[in-house]
Amino acid sequence: MNIIACVKQVPDTEAQIKVKADGSGIEEGQIKWVMNPYDEYGVEEALRLKEKNGGDVTIVSLGPARAMETIRTALAMGADKAVHICDPAFDNADAFVVGNALAAVIKTLPHDIILCGQRAIDDDAGQVGAMLAEALNLPQLTLVTKLDFAGSSVKVIRPIEGAQLLIETSLPCVVTAQKGLNEPRYASLPGIMKAKKKPVDVKNAAALGIATEAKAKVAKTIPPPARAAGKIICGEDPVQKAAELGRLLREEAKAI
Amino acid sequence: MAKGVMIVAEQRDGALRKISLELAATARKLADQSGDEVSAILLGSGIEGLAAQLGKYGVDKVFVGDSPAMEPYITEAHAAIVAKVVKDNDPAILLMGASVQGKDLSSRVAAKLATGLATDCTDVKIADGKLLAIRPMYAGKCFGEIVTNSNPAMASLRPNVFPAVENAKAGAVVKVDAAVDAASIKSKVLEVQKDTSGKVDLTEANVIVSGGRGMKGPEGFSILEELAGVLKGTVGASRAAVDAGWKLQKDQVGQTGKVVSPNLYIACGISGAIQHLAGMSSSKCIVAINKDAEAPIFTRADYGVVDDLFKVVPELTAVCKKMLA
Ligand SMILES: Cc1cc2nc3c(=O)[nH]c(=O)nc-3n(C[C@@H](O)[C@H](O)[C@H](O)COP(=O)(O)OP(=O)(O)OC[C@H]3O[C@@H](n4cnc5c(N)ncnc54)[C@H](O)[C@@H]3O)c2cc1C
Numbered sequence A: 001m002n003i004i005a006c007v008k009q010v011p012d013t014e015a016q017i018k019v020k021a022d023g024s025g026i027e028e029g030q031i032k033w034v035m036n037p038y039d040e041y042g043v044e045e046a047l048r049l050k051e052k053n054g055g056d057v058t059i060v061s062l063g064p065a066r067a068m069e070t071i072r073t074a075l076a077m078g079a080d081k082a083v084h085i086c087d088p089a090f091d092n093a094d095a096f097v098v099g100n101a102l103a104a105v106i107k108t109l110p111h112d113i114i115l116c117g118q119r120a121i122d123d124d125a126g127q128v129g130a131m132l133a134e135a136l137n138l139p140q141l142t143l144v145t146k147l148d149f150a151g152s153s154v155k156v157i158r159p160i161e162g163a164q165l166l167i168e169t170s171l172p173c174v175v176t177a178q179k180g181l182n183e184p185r186y187a188s189l190p191g192i193m194k195a196k197k198k199p200v201d202v203k204n205a206a207a208l209g210i211a212t213e214a215k216a217k218v219a220k221t222i223p224p225p226a227r228a229a230g231k232i233i234c235g236e237d238p239v240q241k242a243a244e245l246g247r248l249l250r251e252e253a254k255a256i
Numbered sequence B: 001m002a003k004g005v006m007i008v009a010e011q012r013d014g015a016l017r018k019i020s021l022e023l024a025a026t027a028r029k030l031a032d033q034s035g036d037e038v039s040a041i042l043l044g045s046g047i048e049g050l051a052a053q054l055g056k057y058g059v060d061k062v063f064v065g066d067s068p069a070m071e072p073y074i075t076e077a078h079a080a081i082v083a084k085v086v087k088d089n090d091p092a093i094l095l096m097g098a099s100v101q102g103k104d105l106s107s108r109v110a111a112k113l114a115t116g117l118a119t120d121c122t123d124v125k126i127a128d129g130k131l132l133a134i135r136p137m138y139a140g141k142c143f144g145e146i147v148t149n150s151n152p153a154m155a156s157l158r159p160n161v162f163p164a165v166e167n168a169k170a171g172a173v174v175k176v177d178a179a180v181d182a183a184s185i186k187s188k189v190l191e192v193q194k195d196t197s198g199k200v201d202l203t204e205a206n207v208i209v210s211g212g213r214g215m216k217g218p219e220g221f222s223i224l225e226e227l228a229g230v231l232k233g234t235v236g237a238s239r240a241a242v243d244a245g246w247k248l249q250k251d252q253v254g255q256t257g258k259v260v261s262p263n264l265y266i267a268c269g270i271s272g273a274i275q276h277l278a279g280m281s282s283s284k285c286i287v288a289i290n291k292d293a294e295a296p297i298f299t300r301a302d303y304g305v306v307d308d309l310f311k312v313v314p315e316l317t318a319v320c321k322k323m324l325a
């Protein structure tokens, strides 16, 4: 089974995000970079598919030189090899460009199933899986919490508002992972040692032969709107405080 | 030249979802700035009757694709029809919901139309004759103003954020062919397992009462259920409560759970970790009940009570019951 897992390097969820004074983006200086948490579920699922059914797992990642660290993490978890798309031409890429770039690489690789995270927690676009699926003309199964492989098809559970769907799709297909799919493993020490020797193919934009002009542009990055300071309800007696809270919610906030 | 605002309405089991009305009213507001038309795409089986309701919320024209092939929702089938109707009618702006279905569909349609899409927007306006879409990024730690240079400019709107205001227009039905080549559809819905609890999904709830590690165990949540029952709300949870097995994954609010924006969010025994705030910061009124005055949740709360939740919550339930009686 040929399995592809797409991973993106993102700021750690604890990272303080500071908007640049001119609104052109965020200050990257202090940020600690990690693998997108949803991609951990994708990589874990890829490894489990391989362990059960044989085959190999290829990591594909687009990002600057620092993304290599995240690629090594995926290799240390157990993936076999990787492609790193690295070119300043992608600095202002949007999901459309990223999806097409990943597709251009994946087209050249044998693939039965392609795993992505349901969204990257930095830009929170949640688009790349679908963009990639369209570029490869494959079915997509987004926001999946359970995946069963059955020879030439997969069955997945996909929660929607107020229900869960059981969907079957033929291979190859694109699946986007969300929390609940599995419990991602940590890289072991031997895994980390082995990862250093695993092959990573670095490709630039020219090698892919795709347009790098973004369709959507972040014209400006702005800090979140300020929230007025809240009211702390004082007093000693919880009963009184609850009554005051109820009154404020009804009369002042009109929320009840 | 591309003109007008188009929405993709969402229906389930023959009823329009609330996000569809929010989309219609928002599209109306945008279109009125330039005197343009609002149109809607409505897909499903036996759903033509829903067009009138879209009219009530400001839609001039409804492209109805009524066909068994459109039910249940399958990405490939819906994306093919939506892309075709959009190409045939060339709107300048295309809006969808950032619901589970809307997110899935909007990304695929944007790819088919080779255009830009701003996901999960909390505000949209017209600036210099173009759509300016405002959306949280980095889990709400900053916001991006997104401009699209290709047509149509696409945006998906966060549910529960945009008001659904009535503004009666014609809602005239235009039938479209929604037949799809069965061989091109690779996915099949085998089963729909409905949540029979009768609770509104967190993403659509007006009131959410959430509990965290401070609930001490699954039994603790019963007092939240009671409060939610009185307020006609839904109970949510922090990741700590979900990972401990006290609540289900579908109940989790936050960066790796659901993003919610109810009118009222009551956080009980939740410290307010950045990843939790990511999921509920756009709520209109936030209440925190926590015994630790230093808990970060208080920095986001409109109203805070520093005390034992097991004493405060049942009292609050009693007070609310009395007020609403
Ligand atoms: C400084 C800066 C400027 C930017 N400028 C623009 C801009 O002008 N226009 C614009 O639209 N966006 C811009 N972006 C965001 C853009 O680069 C996003 O990465 C892109 O839109 C994809 O969206 P996403 O990362 O949210 O991916 P999502 O769609 O949320 O990602 C879903 C999944 O797709 C896969 N994936 C996503 N990205 C990659 C990747 N690089 N490599 C491998 N797998 C991946 C992962 O599996 C991921 O879990 C900018 C970002 C920065 C930091």
Ligand SMILES: Cc1cc2nc3c(=O)[nH]c(=O)nc-3n(C[C@H](O)[C@H](O)[C@H](O)COP(=O)(O)OP(=O)(O)OC[C@H]3O[C@@H](n4cnc5c(N)ncnc54)[C@H](O)[C@@H]3O)c2cc1C
Pocket: A013, A037, B211, B212, B213, B214, B215, B237, B238, B239, B240, B241, B252, B253, B254, B255, B256, B257, B258, B268, B269, B270, B271, B272, B273, B274, B275, B276, B279, B289, B290, B291, B292, B295, B307, B308, B309, B310
């Ligand atoms: C990648 C990543 C993704 C994550 N995603 C999410 C996510 O989606 N959602 C999420 O919620 N978290 C998420 N987290 C976890 C997050 O960092 C926190 O660990 C989690 O939110 C803490 O949950 P909590 O507030 O319930 O627990 P705690 O932080 O332990 O807080 C419990 C609170 O209860 C209070 N308390 C205790 N007893 C009482 C009492 N009797 N009365 C009143 N107050 C009381 C305490 O004072 C304390 O403030 C994520 C973390 C990571 C690393």
